[in-house]
Amino acid sequence: MAKSLTISVLAPTCLSVLVLILGSERSSPASAADAQDFARIERGRYLATTADCAACHTLPDQKQPFAGGRSIETPFGMIVAPNITPDFETGIGAWTDDEFDTALREGRRPDGAYLYPAMPYPFFTKMSREDVLAIRAYLNTITSVRHEVEPNQLPLPFNIRTAMSVWNVLYFKKGQFQPDAAKSAEWNRGAYLVEGPGHCGACHTPKTFLGGDKGSLSFDGAVIQGWFAPNITGDNAQGIGRWSSEDLIAYLKTGHNRMTGATGPMAEVITLSTSRMTDPDLRAIATYLKDLPGRASVASASPAPDPIMKAGSAIYLDRCSACHALDGSGVPNLFPSLAASSSLRSFDPTTLIRVVLRGARSVATDAEPTAPAMPAFGWQLDDEQVAAVLTYVRNSWGGAPSGVVSAADVQRTRMELAKRRD
């Protein structure tokens, strides 16, 4: 007891001395190797953060990171993420480096079975073998947890893993990221992070009915898990063209900026991944996204009818203006500016309807620990009223007309939400 106490008290101050003594006792090649190992593990830890491995492989309320068990929603049904701690029986402790590399970059398990693309191997294939083995080196250092993850229960025909060989032929492009020599080093770093470990397209790129990326529409925006992940190309109307690099960096670092706050799945991406990236990496991501060409935006919507705008304006004044301000400008970093928010004008209003019906809590990060919240109005406003107020905010304050939200849209989202747990 006394001994362990002494050690724990003295440990911090003695550690460096101890390291020096141990270091001097070893031959110098070994300590050089140790330093190399340490650098590799640290690189692997950072890559695992940029790839957000913990988000899917950890149950939200679980203390044990990477022990698996979380259900991931896919067009085929729920797929459960396995245990990837170094446990020999229920985790991946017994896997060789080659087997780990094949799983991450080719989507195959040691027994040859195909992984479902709910595991983002179509993006991770952009990493190098050294990157992947650095992640492995890091995963080898985490606490191993015995946790048997129950098998997937997909309906026929999707429960047949070999069907994924066809999927791979259709949608999987194997191959490491190739830098574009005509672009800056910063642009290339951003491209690597976004297209590779960051797997941003997994949510932001529209999907075919089989869940493959519609490559020609990269980052054009898509509905995911009952949210709309908006267009993040440099497009001025639908995308983030009007955001400065500083706006983007603030959003990815803290979860909000002068125009908007992140909710839902993006709040989780920010909390676990982008808020922990270095500033130069966030700047690289901003440089790359801002350079993505927007495709010709959807034709401008026709103006909303007057009676709906009037009804919407009255509800806005009464229920919304206290926080979002009469002119929609909000309060910077606290209440989003509805006038400047680009997601507010997205052609798909799923997220907006959801936020007004259910309310939303934004992100708390180390940089800004209190998360402001938007109250739920689903129990106070009926479908017509929600439709009217959203039509009003989407077509006011000088932006391009963004179309009418109909009561039927609201009813559909309300029913969809009633079926969801999250």
Ligand code: HEC
């Ligand atoms: C978007 C969610 C998601 C992310 C992010 C993710 N995974 Fe996975 N992973 C899954 C799912 C789901 C499966 C199971 C797929 C299946 O059963 O076909 C899986 C399977 C695996 C497997 C195969 C394990 C086995 O026993 O079959 C390994 C290894 C793995 N992931 C490692 C990682 C690593 C390392 C990272 C980060 C670099 C990562 N995953 C990021 C969802 C994810």
Ligand code: HEC
């Ligand atoms: C798990 C799905 C998912 C992943 C992965 C993801 N996003 Fe998002 N993202 C969303 C959703 C959903 C929203 C909308 C959030 C909202 O409206 O509050 C969003 C919003 C955004 C926005 C704000 C756009 C706007 O106009 O308001 C930016 C910028 C963004 N994401 C960038 C990224 C980048 C960069 C990555 C990769 C590092 C990424 N996202 C990965 C789901 C995701």
Ligand code: HEC
């Ligand atoms: C108590 C203050 C408050 C009131 C009242 C309020 N909001 Fe909000 N609203 C917020 C906060 C805070 C957020 C940011 C939440 C987040 O980022 O998760 C938000 C977010 C939003 C968003 C998403 C904006 C974006 O850029 O993604 C919309 C749309 C919205 N509110 C509309 C409304 C409407 C319509 C009303 C009235 C019916 C209303 N709000 C009333 C505080 C409020």
